[in-house]
Amino acid sequence: MNPRLAWLYVVGGGLGLGAAAALALEKIAKLRDPAYVPTCSLNPVVSCGSVMDSPQAEAFGFPNPLLGIAAFAVVVTTGVAVLAGFEPPRWFRVAMNVGTAFGVVFVHWLIFASLYDIRALCPYCMVVWVVMLPIFWYTTLDTWPALAPLRRVHSAVPALWYAVIVVLVLFAFWDYWSSLV
Numbered sequence: 001m002n003p004r005l006a007w008l009y010v011v012g013g014g015l016g017l018g019a020a021a022a023l024a025l026e027k028i029a030k031l032r033d034p035a036y037v038p039t040c041s042l043n044p045v046v047s048c049g050s051v052m053d054s055p056q057a058e059a060f061g062f063p064n065p066l067l068g069i070a071a072f073a074v075v076v077t078t079g080v081a082v083l084a085g086f087e088p089p090r091w092f093r094v095a096m097n098v099g100t101a102f103g104v105v106f107v108h109w110l111i112f113a114s115l116y117d118i119r120a121l122c123p124y125c126m127v128v129w130v131v132m133l134p135i136f137w138y139t140t141l142d143t144w145p146a147l148a149p150l151r152r153v154h155s156a157v158p159a160l161w162y163a164v165i166v167v168l169v170l171f172a173f174w175d176y177w178s179s180l181v
Helices: 003-032 048-052 064-083 090-118 123-143 145-153 156-172 174-179
Strands: none
Touching: 003 048, 003 064, 003 123, 048 090, 048 123, 064 090, 064 123, 090 123, 090 156, 123 145, 123 156, 145 156, 156 174
């Protein structure tokens, strides 16, 4: 496994783990006190509370941040192990790719829900959006040798991917953003 991918796992996974943990703590505070306003609820659009109160926030019957804590802990642990000399066998790398594929699909479902159903953005969730894309993309490039030609344009794919998401966010909340100027 590429050492740069291991560093991405440590740093990106650490950011995702931190965001998931922070969101879990906010959820616990909200469960203790239903009147609690999460610290990440800043305005009508940037509102963790709105996202936390939605059905999508518990897609599998429990708060999504718990899934993030478990998954990102695996990502960080894998990165640390690789930096310490662990060379993952093929089955492990394929399993990581399947896991990150599930994660990126789940994140895109949540992006859609945030933009078009919930109509609110959660900053902690957006951190997860940001880190999942390169974790998935670079895991895929590292796992499948047949994709080697794409390594020449490796950074263009996530850059374009981010640009599309930014445009979707701008358009989804255009009325709000334009009212600020």
